[in-house]
Amino acid sequence: MLLSDLLLPALWALARGLLALVVRAHSLLRGLGTTCSAAAARTAVAAPALRPLLATLFALPPREHIGSRPRPPTILGVAVAEEVQDGDWPAAIEALGRLLAWARSRGFALVLLYEPSGTLQQPHRLRQLELKLLLQRLQGLVTLQTGWQPGRKAAQPEQQQPQPQHPPADGGMMALLLSAADGQWPLLEAATAAAKSAGSSDGQQQQQEEDVARTNGHSAAAAAQDAAFAAPARLRVRLQAVGGPLAGAEPDFVLVTGPTLTLAGFPAWLVRSSEIYGVGPVAQLAAEPLDTAMQRYCRTKQRFGK
Structure with missing residues (x-):
């Protein structure tokens, strides 16, 4: 047996072992470097004076990428994408009252509350919702409106603000109650x-x-x-001409109730760049899933340029 026949397998096994060791060491160093860079980036945000020093030691991300978040949301969409039986409406209205109270406490200026059948627009259901707001001491702070207001003239395109950037100074909020018909007739009239x-x-x-x-x-x-x-923009102007200024208010995100994540006929022109989150059955709405959706939106970097 030749000496090479004995040495080659041993050398090959040694080379494989060294290669595996180098790969593991490289992976460990990369992970350590990523961890250190992330920690340095957080430190630079907390202490801007240390950023020049940290930048010489670590590969920090560009300044504009640190803490880049969308503006605070001011318009909320809610789609009741489930069939609510007559006997379940009292619990649903109580939950919607809690939702409106939550939205006002989070600084929203406008809530587009969509329920396809139009039950919420019926006078007795509207009075029940007003009573819930009264019990939550929100009378005068939350204004309810059923459907669009075609009588109000929209602003000219150059003067137009598609959506309010800040809530009203007095802390008031408007809740616009919409039905499936409100998602259809403005399009038909605008097309006509x-x-x-x-x-x-x-x-x-x-x-x-x-x-x-x-x-x-x-x-x-x-x-x-x-x-x-x-x-x-042209479509928004035409829809506002027939439906009023609020027909151009695009929600920052839409909360969908029910077992399926569907908008169920929510006015389609309003949600072209809105985030959509499911929050479970309407009767079980609580602050925790609503806050979770809010945090998810605020922690997501902007993707559509709003």
């Missing part, structure tokens, strides 16, 4: 108005002027892209 405008001579002339302005100095593809980017 747009069709009438396009069919008129003034509408055709305005459309031609807009087409010339968009294509002036741009390719057809660029003009089409610009039109696609401007489409949501």
Whole structure:
């Protein structure tokens, strides 16, 4: 037997052992470096004066990435995506009263409370909800409104604020009670108005002027892209013209009750960039799942540019 036949297996086993040791050491060093960098980043946030020193020792993330969070939410959407029996409505209304009290305590300015059947818009259910707010000492602090207000004129596009950035100074809050019909008729009326405008001579002339302005100095593809980017704003203006200013208020996030995570006909144009969270049955609404959804939203980095 040759000496090489004895040495090669031993050398091969030694090389494999050394390679495994190097890989484990490298993995350990990477994990240690990641942990140290994360700890240094947290220290830099807590003590900004130490950031220059920590930056020389660790690979800190860019300053704008540290603590980057969306603005505090001011508009809440609630979709009752379950069928509530007649005998269960008292418990459901009591839970919705607690939800409105929670929303006001968290600084929301507007709550879009959607229930497809429109039961909440019925006078006796509305009085029951008002009584719950009275018992929670929220009378005058929470204003209930059923459906949109077509009579109020929307602002001009250049003056428009799609949604309030801050709650009212007096701490008041509005709760808008919506049904499935409120998610349909504004679209139909806006489409009808747009069709009438396009069919008129003034509408055709305005459309031609807009087409010339968009294509002036741009390719057809660029003009089409610009039109696609401007489409949501144009749709919002048309919907506010028929449904009032609140028809353009987009919720920061929507709480969905029921066993299935579905919006169940919630006005679709309002939720194009909203986060959606399930919170369980409406009768079992409590502060804990609501706070969990709020924390989840506030801890999520913005993804849609709102």
